[in-house]
Amino acid sequence: MLLPNGIRHLPDYLDRPAQEALVEAIRAVVADAPLFVPVMPGTGRPMSVRMTNCGPLGWVTDKARGYRYQPTHPVTGRPWPEMPQQLLALWDKIAGYEKPPEACLVNFYDDDARMGLHQDRDEQDLAAPVLSISLGNSCLFRVGGPERKDPTLSFKLASGDIVVLGGEGRLCFHGVDRIHAGTSTLLKNGGRINLTLRRVSP
Secondary structure: OOOOOOEEEEOOOOOHHHHHHHHHHHHHHHHHOOOEOOEOOOOOOEOOOEEEEEOOOEEEOOOOOOOEEEOEOOOOOOEOOOOOHHHHHHHHHHOOOOOOOOEEEEEEEOOOOOEEEEOOOOOOOOOOOEEEEEEEOEEEEEEOOOOOOOOOEEEEEOOOOEEEEOHHHOOOOEEEEEEEOOOOOOOOOOOEEEEEEEOOOO
């Protein structure tokens, strides 16, 4: 499978103990910064994922103000919890970028959740890669090119897989077509967690 330039798929990068440790760290994040349902700008239509963030900044969206990064949780008003050390270490090892990530989006997918094709372009620093970690049930991940009309290809992401969008692939459209229920025993109640590390400011 030939991925677009700048996109790397690292299958089985995290072994089971590393995945379990990361889930525990994310549970602590969610206890401090509860999951909320993001909504589309303009329409206010809820997305099918629930999400939260950790790190100095968090990505949020609402009907009135749209997509943006801010230092506080939109519901509690509190600062986001610190990014777990394991995530910072993965960034250092894989990203190949001298500045640390400033935001980690925590997206929780129920088994019927989806994510339409989109670009990650709300960051000022587009030279930094986006690092995406899959935990829990497998998903069918779709990736295209920098234009919405570009042809796409789909492949499976399993628990412990990592995808890097960098270089020419940084602004490629991508999304999640479906979750494959029952493909992992990592999360007690099923579903999938996706952790997306991003550098926001130059």
